[in-house]
Amino acid sequence: DAKTTQPPSMDCAEGRAANLPCNHSTISGNEYVYWYRQIHSQGPQYIIHGLKNNETNEMASLIITEDRKSSTLILPHATLRDTAVYYCIVRVSNSGGYQKVTFGTGTKLQVIP
Amino acid sequence: NAGVTQTPKFRILKIGQSMTLQCTQDMNHNYMYWYRQDPGMGLKLIYYSVGAGITDKGEVPNGYNVSRSTTEDFPLRLELAAPSQTSVYFCASSYYRIQSERGIGNTIYFGEGSWLTVV
Secondary structure, X not given: OOOOEXXXXXXXXXOOOEEEEEXXXXXXXXXXXXXXXXXOOOOOEXXXXXXXXXXXXXXXXXXXXXXXXXXEEEEOOOOHHHOEEEEEEEEXXXXXOOEEEOOOOOEEEEEEO | OOOEEEEOOEEEEOOOOOEEEEEEEOOOOOEEEEEEEOOOOXXXXXXXXXXXXXXXXXXXXXXXXXXXXXXXXXXXXXXXXXXXXXXEEEEEXXXXXXXXXXXXXXXXXXXXXXXXXXX
């Protein structure tokens, strides 16, 4: 199974960039990397996804290494509302070709005033 | 557009009772998922479905059953509830198709969660 590894927690000063790393060394060549976040006990919220190139949207930027074995989610100007658990996930194909989506333990980001 | 709707939002069960968590989506998604999340922990995949009539086990399927008779609905059945099943349950859905040229993947949409306590 392709798995992801993330640091359990990080702190970031309000207004500064938050850089959240993720290792996914066994990712398949055509599988996207997805990032979600979960605030308190709400359902996870989609942030961004990417395949090979760097991606940017209104919420964040995603930097994927050339070998695709790791990626970094960047929140350019972290606010207190960005305090959440951030999950990096990849899909895993089973023998039948079905796509199983599993979440790791994520990174708990604490934005500090 | 309601998205993914779960019911009930809160429920207290006695040990040994059974119940069904309902989940419905109105986005015509082929994939649906059930996750559980214990306090302070990450999400664990219980079961998922790739379409009507097709389901597969996730990471923690024991003590649960699912069915997918329609595209819209994916109920989760708890048989003989145990305290270890006290958790928050999330249903989710996505539309998955292979895009051979651009890779594969799509966004997962989550419900608001169902809080279940077994006493």
